[in-house]
Amino acid sequence: MKLSDIDAPAWTELERAAVNPQSGFRYVNLCSVDPQGRPQARTVVLRTADRATRSLEFHTDTRSPKWRELLANPQVTVLCFSPIGRLQLRLRGTIERHGPESERADTAWNRLPSRTRVTYAGGPPGDECAFEIVETEPLDETKGKARFGVLSFRARTLDWFELRQQDNRRALFGYDETGSLSSCRWINP
Numbered sequence: 711m712k713l714s715d716i717d718a719p720a721w722t723e724l725e726r727a728a729v730n731p732q733s734g735f736r737y738v739n740l741c742s743v744d745p746q747g748r749p750q751a752r753t754v755v756l757r758t759a760d761r762a763t764r765s766l767e768f769h770t771d772t773r774s775p776k777w778r779e780l781l782a783n784p785q786v787t788v789l790c791f792s793p794i795g796r797l798q799l800r801l802r803g804t805i806e807r808h809g810p811e812s813e814r815a816d817t818a819w820n821r822l823p824s825r826t827r828v829t830y831a832g833g834p835p836g837d838e839c840a841f842e843i844v845e846t847e848p849l850d851e852t853k854g855k856a857r858f859g860v861l862s863f864r865a866r867t868l869d870w871f872e873l874r875q876q877d878n879r880r881a882l883f884g885y886d887e888t889g890s891l892s893s894c895r896w897i898n899p
């Protein structure tokens with residue numbers, strides 16, 4: 711297999727995952743570093759992917775710890791694994807935050823179904839949960855908009871790893887600031 715036959719299909723799979731909830735890459739791990747220098751990781755839904763700019767988009771609650779962490783340190787790793795093909799994509803790059811009132815957040819919010827909007831209407835993520843209030847009062851989805859944020863990720867490297875019965879394969883790709891492929895090479899698995 712040629713290196714040129716790996717990069718493009720990997721991004722095709724990410725683009726598919728953003729529109730197909732059944733895709734192996736639909737849920738990815740967004741890994742950051744907190745202000746104490748500790749690694750932090752969490753599962754997020756891949757919302758959009760664009761191979762031209764090497765970007766991915768995630769949604770989050772702006773009251774969550776990750777929102778603050780990413781302001782202090784926007785360097786992240788996005789770790790994706792699909793059991794179909796036993797493929798790992800390890801993307802390194804930076805995150806840009808788009809908070810409530812921003813155009814990006816507005817556009818994304820307007821596309822969300824009501825059931826998803828409601829997930830932003832509850833208490834702050836990580837705070838103690840007041841179950842009795844949640845059960846008696848139905849949540850008002852409009853409250854969620856003021857808490858809704860978009861995380862826009864741009865990749866600068868892709869570490870591609872395919873686990874096989876034998877002869878595992880691994881390749882490293884670099885992207886420049888415009889998203890063009892700037893380097894590629896096989897590396898030892």
Ligand SMILES: Cc1cc2nc3c(=O)[nH]c(=O)nc-3n(C[C@H](O)[C@H](O)[C@H](O)COP(=O)(O)O)c2cc1C
Nearest residue numbers: 737752753754755769770771774775776777835836
């Ligand atoms: C399958 C799955 C999908 C999730 N998707 C998201 C998501 O898209 N955005 C998000 O902020 N949290 C999502 N979560 C919750 C996060 O993993 C995490 O627990 C939460 O965002 C708090 O993270 P933080 O404390 O690091 O800010 C998801 C959890 C699971 C299990």
